[in-house]
Amino acid sequence: MSEAIQVLEQIPSSRQKRHYESEAAVYRGAEPVLDKLQIHMDATSQHDSVLFLGTNSLPHTGSGYAQRTQSVLSSLIDEGWLVSAATRVQYPLNIGKLNSALKDRIGAVEYERLLPQIARHDLSGRVQQQADELLKKVIRDRPSVLHTTTDFTNALAVKAVSEATGIPWVYEVRGQLADTWLSTRPSSAADSERYRYFVEREAYVARSASFVLTLGEQMKHNLVETGVDADRIEILPNGIGEEFLKEPIEKGAARAQLGLDPEAFYVGTVSSLVPYEGLETVIRALARIKEHGKHVKLLIVGDGTEKENLIRLATELGIQNRCEFPGRVPREKAHVYHSALNLFVVPRVDNTVTRAVTPLKPVEALASCVPVLASDLPALRELIIDGETGHLVKPEDPAEWRRVIEMLRDNPEKVSNMGKSGRRFVLKTRTWSQNAKKLDSVYRSVINKPL
Template sequence: MTDRGPSGVPWLANALVTAQTVRAELAHDPVQFALQVSRRLPHAVSTPAARLLTTTGRLADGALAAVGHQILGDDEAARHSLGGRGRGSRGTALLATAALGSDDDGTAAALLDAVPAEHRGAGWHAAAARLALYRGELTAAVDLARRHRSNRILARRLDAERRALNGYRPQFGPVHPGEAVPGRVLHVLNSSLPHTSSGYTQRSHSALRALSESGFDVHAVTRPGYPVEVGIPWARREDSVDGVTYRRLLPAGLDQDAVGRVDQYARLLSTEVERLRPALLHTTTHYTNALVVAAVAEAHGLPWVYEVRGQRADSWAATRAPEAVDSEYYRAFTAREAESARRADAVVTLGEQMRRVLLDAGVDAASIRLCPNAVAEQFLPEPPGRVEARARLGLDPQDLLVGTVSSVVDYEGLDLLVRAAARLAPSHPRLKVRIVGDGVALPGLKVLAERLGIADRCQFTGRVDRSEAIWNHAALDVFVVPRRDLPVTRSVTPMKSVEASATGRPVVASALPALAELVQDGVTGQLVPPDDDAALATVLGELLADPEQGHRLGAAGRRWALDTRTWEANSRTYTQMYADLGVAPVSAA
């Protein structure tokens, strides 16, 4: 490429990827694209724009107003905007697509069913395909999209996704063998710091730093198109963070369907393997990464590790009706994940519940290693005190502060925390709720707080820099993890409560198997029945009334975290696993 300027930014390639991404997402689902864009814009921009949309009334049959309400988190008002009937097939299709933005597939289906068969045009079939995809009916989605020529881009994309989920193997051309560099490992990631700050990227970063300190020659690449396709057109080809270099796979253009993207991913990764000559490849969920890494590792004669950090199919099902777990998409996705784990030379996972899921999927027990979520280096020294933290953050030292530092998504159950606070508010005049983080559920939480009359007691900070996380933990009286009772929350252990314990905060969490691995009831925190805001309010009230109990639980939690949840310990596990695969640190090679 000749467009790479002094800053190291491949501007032309990035511009092409941005344009392709916008075009593809608009064809796939214009409403979801609008919602995604709004979540990446500053609230000072997205909120006024959304409010303007809510004033459009019946323009576009109310769909624009509905999208505005969805951006603001008011799904009830969005459904009210969709209460009419669209003018013709196109108007109804737009309304149905907008209904899916509120996870209201029932309204979408009713709108589409009301259109006579003879009036069902391209827009209707596109919306019907999106509805089928939302419900996990992949084959039906493809068939519906194919019924009209104008939907051929959507049809190709849906069909490619179905093929990728059902046994497709990457095709990536000739391989040029070479001798591996001893002790060199290449991690293949979805995303990374500094462009994405999340539990996933922090875990990756901590693992890479720990392995480097253990003597490995560590390298990392991220998926093709990242981070440009998530709204960072100024991305460089490499970023260095704390001595860890993340290389970006930024081609001049991205293949626009799942099959083409998998092949392109494999080609780009194979080129990186030939450039770096690692002795081992290490990737993370989900199956697309595993599919590509397995093929490239096999072609180059390398061992590979699959790190199962979550259950994406269960996260998908969490926002849908119970029958979603019987859908074609869910079954195919879970089968592909199980196949990937069985195929790997070694498997890493986060906790006992996830280990049991892997065993039930037929993964060899001898190949599985547990590397739990561990605390980053900043949490190891003595944490700041509550008064010091509040002074830094400009918070009242006399307030009773309960909250979380978390991604704000529906299955985290943070609405239960807001409801519990509303129950406690009359008897606790100094009670405040502090929710640090961002996500799709944040606008809805703000609406809920307004409706419950406690908006003035709720502090929604949005996303903060990772360096500020420890201060936000330390400022709380009680850290709360009110996850809902769902398959994904029963098996996946989060990072947030481990960091809270390391900071010496008492943790109140839902009594779910995965969370019971992290919170010892009555010792490091309290477990409460999930989906029960009354029970949550009772336990919070008891802890707030007895600060000494909170101090005791927090101190025990910190001892537990420092004894069992460090990257030094995880590094030893990784090192032994790599040794079993024939790869030793550079210093020991």
């Protein structure tokens, strides 16, 4: 960061330099400033009401993040909470949705857009505007608790509003975003100012929150390592709801709906197609599988930066006729694709992010009675019971993935039993309604406590 700013010192009145200086200031510790209200809002708050600030949401973004937000908020409403939701300042204009409405209702959840008339485009200005706009909404809606999610810029705005109003706030850590940033860059980036500051700021806001939520034990461990009190952390895992709570569609019927081969042994995923998902490993494994008995086919549902690379690799290996890439599919059809599979794969590469963060889609696969083959990484060990709900396989080892896929292709009874065990596991431990009860308890533990 410092070096980039120094380079731009040579350019008079550089807008880029001002942009970098603003970003560096936030990463180094700048925070939004709000005047404290004369009367704390906690004295006049609506009982059992939460204001949620998210980075994005349905219908403009269909990511796992947006789907988790929808599920969390819907389940809270079912639990009896009054939910007021907003997205980060300037969203969704900043992703090109220029004709979007000021509010969108998805099911029972209404999302308000924070769109100031004159938008700031530098980071410190955006965070300040986010705090200003959020404070207006807090004064109007009078929530009893505030809730936001990664990254730290969301948290800085909510922290400022909390300090101005006396309302407690909860920080939900959904990923290790500094490490996600690092995963797409050269290893030397681990020594950069940006990475170091990113890690420090995430730790700082987590320590500052009234309470912290996260996805799993490994992420909780990492938070404790940064100085967050373990007693102030609750695990809120990815869960299932809606269509995934219903009995899964019969495999043949699902394939008939989707126009898939009724006789093939389908291995696949429903995922964002990004490098750390490691899907190259499964394509290389498929190329090694000798065809006899049931044909093994690969179904990769989703979109992302790796899609064209994966298609190119399948073509180079001569197996393009055994690989299907339908692209991104409507959320309401995702469960049909899950049900059409024989095996769901999560071949993640081994890095800091994948060792800590548990994805959503394999939880939905287990709910669909589909066993999960996953890389043997700490976060995925929390989700997959090896030999019972799926198998844990050595990451980035096509030969081992081939061996396990062939073994299961030739043992349909084992596949069926593992699928049933997986569904029992998620129904018992990972539903959004169970998470809502945890959230209810967390909110009540922080309401009226001194900040």
